[in-house]
Amino acid sequence: MALTELVRSRTSREAGWFLLALAVSIVAALLSPAWGHIAVLALLWATLGTAWNLMGGLTGLLSLGQAAFFGVGAYTSALLFVKLGITPWIGIFAAAAMGAVLALVIGWPTLRLSGPYFALATVAAPVILSAIAVANPDLTRGTLGVIIPFRPDPGTMVFTGQLPYVLVAAALLAAAMAIMSAASRGRWRIRLTALRDDENAARSLGIRTARVKIGVTVVSGALTGMVGAVYAQYIAFITPTSVFSLDISIDAILVAVIGGIGGVRAGVVGGFVLVGLRQLVFQQFLGDYPGLDTLIIGSVLLVLVLVLYGRNGSLLRPLRLGRPGRRRRETEEAA
Amino acid sequence: MTLLQIALSGLLVGGVYAIVAVGISLVFGVMRIVNFAHGDLMMWGMYLVALLFGTIGLYPYLGGLVAGILLGVVGWLLARVLLNRFMSADHSLQIVVTLAIALILQALARLVFGGDRIAVTIEPFGTSSIAIGDLRLSSVRLAAFLVAAATAVALSIYLKRTWSGRALRAVSEDPGAARALGISPERMYALALGLGTGVAGIGAAMLVTIYPVEPEIGTQFMLISFVIVVLGGLGNVVGALVAGLVVGVVEAVTGYLWGQSYAQAVVFALFLLVLVVRPKGLFRGAY
Numbered sequence: 280m281a282l283t284e285l286v287r288s289r290t291s292r293e294a295g296w297f298l299l300a301l302a303v304s305i306v307a308a309l310l311s312p313a314w315g316h317i318a319v320l321a322l323l324w325a326t327l328g329t330a331w332n333l334m335g336g337l338t339g340l341l342s343l344g345q346a347a348f349f350g351v352g353a354y355t356s357a358l359l360f361v362k363l364g365i366t367p368w369i370g371i372f373a374a375a376a377m378g379a380v381l382a383l384v385i386g387w388p389t390l391r392l393s394g395p396y397f398a399l400a401t402v403a404a405p406v407i408l409s410a411i412a413v414a415n416p417d418l419t420r421g422t423l424g425v426i427i428p429f430r431p432d433p434g435t436m437v438f439t440g441q442l443p444y445v446l447v448a449a450a451l452l453a454a455a456m457a458i459m460s461a462a463s464r465g466r467w468r469i470r471l472t473a474l475r476d477d478e479n480a481a482r483s484l485g486i487r488t489a490r491v492k493i494g495v496t497v498v499s500g501a502l503t504g505m506v507g508a509v510y511a512q513y514i515a516f517i518t519p520t521s522v523f524s525l526d527i528s529i530d531a532i533l534v535a536v537i538g539g540i541g542g543v544r545a546g547v548v549g550g551f552v553l554v555g556l557r558q559l560v561f562q563q564f565l566g567d568y569p570g571l572d573t574l575i576i577g578s579v580l581l582v583l584v585l586v587l588y589g590r591n592g593s594l595l596r597p598l599r600l601g602r603p604g605r606r607r608r609e610t611e612e613a614a
Numbered sequence: 615m616t617l618l619q620i621a622l623s624g625l626l627v628g629g630v631y632a633i634v635a636v637g638i639s640l641v642f643g644v645m646r647i648v649n650f651a652h653g654d655l656m657m658w659g660m661y662l663v664a665l666l667f668g669t670i671g672l673y674p675y676l677g678g679l680v681a682g683i684l685l686g687v688v689g690w691l692l693a694r695v696l697l698n699r700f701m702s703a704d705h706s707l708q709i710v711v712t713l714a715i716a717l718i719l720q721a722l723a724r725l726v727f728g729g730d731r732i733a734v735t736i737e738p739f740g741t742s743s744i745a746i747g748d749l750r751l752s753s754v755r756l757a758a759f760l761v762a763a764a765t766a767v768a769l770s771i772y773l774k775r776t777w778s779g780r781a782l783r784a785v786s787e788d789p790g791a792a793r794a795l796g797i798s799p800e801r802m803y804a805l806a807l808g809l810g811t812g813v814a815g816i817g818a819a820m821l822v823t824i825y826p827v828e829p830e831i832g833t834q835f836m837l838i839s840f841v842i843v844v845l846g847g848l849g850n851v852v853g854a855l856v857a858g859l860v861v862g863v864v865e866a867v868t869g870y871l872w873g874q875s876y877a878q879a880v881v882f883a884l885f886l887l888v889l890v891v892r893p894k895g896l897f898r899g900a901y
Contacts, residue, residue, distance in 0.1 A: 341706045388890040394705045395648045395848075399840050400889045403882040406837060410879035525833060529713065536710060570724025570829070577717030584711050585699075 293460050296544040300325065300551065301449045308442040315441025317558045319513055322448035323506050325550025327527075328534025329455040329543075330502040335532065336541035337462055338495045339475030340390070344401030345503050345531040347385065347408050348378040350522035352504030353511035354412065357425045360435065360512075362418075367436040371508040378504020379497045386496040390489065393478070402525075409523035424518030427511065436512045444513050451509060452546065455502050460543045462495075471495070503531075536580060619749055620870045621863050626751065628862020629759030630824065633817030634835045635842035635854040636766050637810035643849025644786045644806035647697065648705075650712040653836030654719035655811050659685050659818030660827040661723065664732045674734055675757075678819025682812045689811030693804035701789075701803060716832075723829040733826035758820035765813055766855035773851065782806055786849065841885040 304318035327345065334340040355377045356370030365373075381404075389400040412419045419425065431439045438444060462471060473481040474488050482488050511517045530553065538549025553576065560572040634656060641649045662684065663677035672680070692715065700708050743750045773779040784792040785802040793799055825831065842861050846853030861881055869877035 335706065339706070341709060343709075389886070392889060395642075395646075395709065396844075396889060398705070398709055399648065399844060400886060402837065402840055403885050403889075407879045407882045407886075410875045410877075410882070413875040414873060414879065525837070529717075532710065532713070568725055569728060570721035573717050573721035574725065577714050577721055580710070580714040581718065584707065584714060585696075 289464075290460070293456060293543045296547045297449075297453055297456055300452065300547045301445075303551070304445045304449060305442065308440065308445045312441060313558075313562060315445065317555055319441055319444045319448055320558070321551045321554040322445065322452050323510055323513075323550075324530060324534055324554050325546035326448070326452045326455045326506045327503060327531045327546075328538060328549045328553075329452070329459050329546030330499045330506070331531035332535040332538075332541060332545050333455075333459055333462060333502075334495055334499045336535055336545070337459075337468075337471045337475065338492065340492060340496065341398045342401045342496075342499070343398050343525075343528050343532070344385070344404040345499075346523050346525065346527035347401075347404035348381060348500040348503035349507035349510070349527050350405060350408055350412070350517075350519070351377050351381050352507030353517045353522045354419065354425070354507075355504070356508035357427060357511040357517055358418065360427065361425055366434060367508060367512050368434075371436075371505050374504040374508035375501040376504075378500040378502070378507075381504075382497040382500030383493065386493050386500075390492045390496065402528075405523040405525070405528065409519040412519040412523065419519070422518060422520070424516055424521070425511070427515040429515060436509075437515075444509070447509055448513075451502075451505055455546065456543055458498060458502070459546075463541065463543060533576060533580060536583060617867065617870070620866050622749055622751065623755070624863040624866025625859055626755040626759045626862070627866065628859035629762040629855075630755065630817075630821060630858075631835070631838055631842055631862055632766060632855045632858025633758065633762040633820055634814065635839040635846070635858050636762070636769065636851055637813040637817070638836075638839050639843045639846060639849055639854040640769065640813070640851055641807055641810040642843065643851070644782050645693075645697070645701070645803050646705075646786075647700075647708045647712065648840075648848075649807070649810070650709060650836065651692075651715040651719060652810065652814060653832030653834075653839065654716045654723070655685055655688065655832070656814040656818050656821070656835065657723060657827065657829065657832035658719060659815040660822040660831065661727060661732070662815075663819045663822045664734050664827055667734055668732070674819045674823055678816045680815075681818050682815035685815035685818075686808045686812030690804045690808035692811075693807040694800075697807065698800050698803055701799070720829050720832065727827075727829065731826040731828045734822045754820075754823040758824060761816065761820050762858070763855060765816060766851055769809070769813070770852045778802075778805065838881070841881055844885060845888050 300322065304322055307318035308315035327349065330348075331342060331345055334342050352371075352374035355374040356367050359365040359370040359373055360367050385401070385404050389397055392400055413421050415421070416423075427437065429437065431437050433443070436447070461467065470481070470486050470491055473484065473486060474491055478488055507522060511522070534549035534553055535545050536549070537552050538545030538547065556575060557572045560568075560575065564571065634653065637656075638649055638652045641647060641652070659678075659681040662681045663674050666672040666677040666680065667674050696715070697708075697711065700711050743752045744756060745751075773783055781792065781797045782802050782805060784795070784797055785799045785806075789799040792802070821831075821835070838861065842857045843854055845860065846855070846857030861884075864884065865877045865881050868880045872880075
């Protein structure tokens with residue numbers, strides 16, 4: 280009985296964070312285009328971070344190449360729309376499929392690498408894809424990029440205001456948070472955390488580690504591909520350097536680390552803090568102080584890492600803010 | 615003939631890459647940390663050399679010594695103040711710490727220097743080249759190549775022949791055992807990072823005579839350095855030099871045959887292939 284209550288309260292807490300993000304975003308979109316812009320990007324980045332968190336936070340796979348999925352998703356949906364006239368409402372699922380396929384292709388050989396080697400391998404993927412996009416101008420227009428023509432039509436996911444994009448991005452975030460929530464409880468939580476903490480031990484307990492890792496990467500890749508597709512549709516202009524950039528990969532990590540590694544609400548917190556800060560600095564100074572936003576974000580990251588994560592010597596163990604007493608008692612009881 | 619010329623130019627570019635990669639490799643070898651801030655530290659070195667040249671006319675190759683010493687001290691301090699706290703932490707946390715340093719360094723450069731690119735042309739051989747038969751070698755690139763080779767060889771000799779070099783290797787193999795023998799791993803970590811970033815300072819002087827400086831240049835060189843460091847074996851200093859040359863030639867030749875953007879794809883695909891087939895690098899042994 281107590282257990283069902285716990286589950287219920289947890290689910291409602293997670294739903295609460297989502298609804299808060301949705302409410303804030305809708306209000307922002309109604310307020311002004313500038314605020315609406317922040318809201319759309321924050322929701323997209325929240326999903327980006329949640330997808331990273333599934334790999335990096337829950338499963339311990341430090342991906343530095345989320346831009347590969349993001350860019351492939353963006354190009355898939357945008358090219359299907361521009362070249363073949365296929366509506367992005369379908370394109371977004373094609374983007375998910377391409378993200379998943381890419382995750383298989385990248386993941387199959389690299390997931391057996393451990394420690395920093397896996398991280399380094401993931402760095403390469405977006406660079407290769409970006410070079411391919413540049414090298415095939417017939418398909419992608421190369422460095423000129425792909426432009427989504429502005430002809431407002433709900434049927435092709437081209438809207439005039441920000442509110443519709445808020446709703447689309449929020450739907451994506453809801454899916455990501457639901458997956459994250461499911462993966463961080465019950466059997467899946469045990470599988471993933473066992474894998475994260477000690478891969479050999481996990482395997483000896485009968486967890487098919489290779490399969491689980493591939494599965495998590497595929498889900499993360501598909502979600503990130505969809506984020507890329509919606510981003511392309513919203514910004515209406517993508518280039519190889521804008522969607523395959525290392526900055527996107529780093530942003531995914533920043534969102535998760537700022538919001539709290541492995542947590543379901545991390546995307547919401549990190550996405551709104553990161554995007555909000557960046558856009559506010561931009562709108563305040565209009566580029567008078569280039570790099571100021573990154574300076575603030577980098578410093579916040581450093582402080583977080585020093586003060587919070589540094590304490591348990593790991594990025595991956597969940598943070599327990601303000602409850603160290605309870606944890607100590609648990610370990611003492613166990614001992 | 616043209617292909618030979620292309621390959622030779624690639625070899626020289628590879629030498630430049632190697633300068634950047636050697637430092638990353640050394641730091642990883644001893645500290646087991648992939649230093650994502652390496653490229654941005656080097657970028658600051660490039661600005662320093664360029665400004666010293668622009669204001670007081672200090673010759674870049676001398677400026678490189680100043681930058682090398684200064685960056686060495688910065689690296690030593692970084693280890694002492696920051697990274698030594700994370701030596702027992704997991705890889706993810708270490709990578710995020712160096713990422714944070716990289717973000718801050720790059721943001722500061724953007725704040726201080728804006729988007730300005732600073733190019734340094736040095737006389738007498740700014741844009742001149744040396745002819746050997748029909749082959750032409752750019753002077754500044756040849757200089758960079760020679761300095762890179764000398765630096766890597768000197769580092770390798772230092773690691774093999776001197777007491778502190780051996781101590782560095784001891785820590786890299788087993789910090790606990792090294793400590794039992796009276797070597798302080800913390801000091802060696804600081805020494806390794808100081809050396810690694812110091813080399814980046816020297817490399818900065820070579821680079822600034824070839825490429826204009828901008829805040830983002832560190833990231834570009836860091837990405838290609840990762841490729842080189844992995845090909846040469848993480849932690850293998852001479853391996854990094856050889857791998858740098860290999861990457862330079864492969865990039866130049868594929869670029870000539872199939873176009874520049876494919877060259878990048880080929881280099882990074884090669885990187886993935888080596889990571890998967892031989893994650894410990896192409897060469898046996900360390901240092």
